[in-house]
Amino acid sequence: MKKVNLKRSLVVSLAVVLITGLISFATSCTPKLSFGDLTVCEDINQETYEPVGQKDEFDIEVKKIYATIEYYGVKGEDNYRYSWVSLDTGENILDETLKYSEGESDYFEGYAMSFIGINDEVKVIPPGDYKIEFYHNGELEKTANFEVKKPVIEILEVSLANEVDENSAPVNKTQQFISTEIIYACVKVNYYIAGNNLKAKWYDSNGDLVIETLHTLDVDLFEPSWIAFSLAAEGRDIPADAYKVEIYLNNNLYDTYDFEVSDARGAEAVEDYFTRGNIYYNDKYFVSFSVPDDWIYTESENGGLNVTLTEQSGNLPVSFLFLASPSGDYPQSDQYKDYADEISSGIEVESNLKLVDVQEEEKVTGKGIKYHEFIYLYNDSDNNEWAEVMAFSEYNNRLYILFATVMDDYFDMGESIYLGIMDSLEFK
Missing domain, CATH: 2.60.40.2550 (Immunoglobulin-like)
Structure with a gap:
């Protein structure tokens, strides 16, 4: 002056x-x-x-x-x-x-x-x-x-990130997260003006509201400013799923931003077993998924698609089978349990195993694909424990099933590869 x-x-x-x-x-x-x-x-x-x-x-x-x-x-x-x-x-x-x-x-x-x-x-x-x-x-x-004149507040930018700095600005922008990370929705405004409010509404793939957070501006800062909203599961990981966050300015929807959360174990599996980017794709059945390093697959069609995945040496007690049904010809969701039990009974008889436990859960992949998971645990005659995992998912009038068979000494490997395949699964 x-x-x-x-x-x-x-x-x-x-x-x-x-x-x-x-x-x-x-x-x-x-x-x-x-x-x-x-x-x-x-x-x-x-x-x-x-x-x-x-x-x-x-x-x-x-x-x-x-x-x-x-x-x-x-x-x-x-x-x-x-x-x-x-x-x-x-x-x-x-x-x-x-x-x-x-x-x-x-x-x-x-x-x-x-x-x-x-x-x-x-x-x-x-x-x-x-x-x-x-x-x-x-x-x-x-x-x-x-x-x-007092300015009108405007949103300049919204970015998703897994890390923010001391000013709440995004450090690492991404739309792909793992379940152990904190997810930030960073909102940049032209001016931070008292009397206004910002809101973030987080939804899962079912459209259910996960959390809603309101930020009321109570001071005037006449310079561009960042406000960071966060999503974090208290005491546990964020469930793997496809999510979206809606950003509101003064209760008016500004925009919607999609992002995916993958199971942390699946993310670790990518680093350990899926480094070469091997992809299986079948355009007839509209499906693709990652194939682990040093594994091979064989496919056939006999009343549907059959893809067998085995480690190249053939010596590991870990194997995977991916099935896709003919169009419209498959059991409905209320019949999954009966179908899985029938398969399990056949495994008991053919492999001389004894069933000791059954687990069942509804899950969602990081890409938003819903699947119904069954885990059957068995003991063999030498008291080794085996697991048979079945993941059922429907898309475009077809049923897709991933089977994983693994012995107890290889549970960590089997689980990692199973999660890696499921997290990479896409229907196209």
Whole structure:
């Protein structure tokens, strides 16, 4: 903020015409002191300091606000004062007294100008009502008022991330999460303005509301700001599923953002067993899934699709079978348990196993595919434990089933590969 005085000597301008009468005229014909209107404007003529763009309302984006006044008949040693006051706070934001032309006794005419503006520390001129006062030799001569309008809050950006910085800005943007991570929805607004509110509503793949969080803005920060909403399961992992989050500004929906959460064990499986990007795809049955490293698959069609996955050596007690039914020819969901029990009974007889436990659960993959999981646990004659896992999923009038067979010493490997296949499963 600073003041500038542009002056022209009246004595000098008269001397051009009447040099011989300069002294007597200067003493006997004193110019009449007068002032024009105190004008608030968005710019000035840089040579004359005359006002350009007179106005009494400014947007928050304004970088400078000028006040200028025309004077006539002032002495160089006279002083003038500009006082800028916030009417909302009573704060005097600029108050300075200067001489029109220090050390000179001549009379002058011209414009006296002052301005306030932003700098590296003051990013905006705060919204509110202001008053400017112009004084000559301590006497108030003119006043003017103006307003800096309070801005309307707007959302500039929304990003999903699994990490934020100290200002709630996203560090690692992503739409793919694992179940052990905290999920952030980071909202950037142009200005943080009291009296407004932001809201995040998180939904799972069934459309059920998981959590709703309201953030009420209670202070004014007239600069771009980040607000981070988070989703985290207390005391447990976030269930694998396809989710969405809705962002609201003042209860008006701004936009919806989709993201996926994968089981952490499945994510670890990708690092351990799925590093080469091997993909099985069948366009007739509209299905694809990842194939673990150093495993091979064979496919056949006999009343549906059969894909067998085995480790290349063929020596591991771990195997997988993926089936896809003919279109429209498969048991319905209320028959899954009977169908799985029938398969389990056949395994008991053929492999001389004893059933010891059955587990059943509805699940969702990180890509939003719902499946019904059955786990059958057996003991063999040597008291080794075996598991048969069956995952049933329907899509486009077909039933898809992934079977996993694994012995207890290889449970960790089998579970990792099973989860890796299920998390990569897509119907296209």
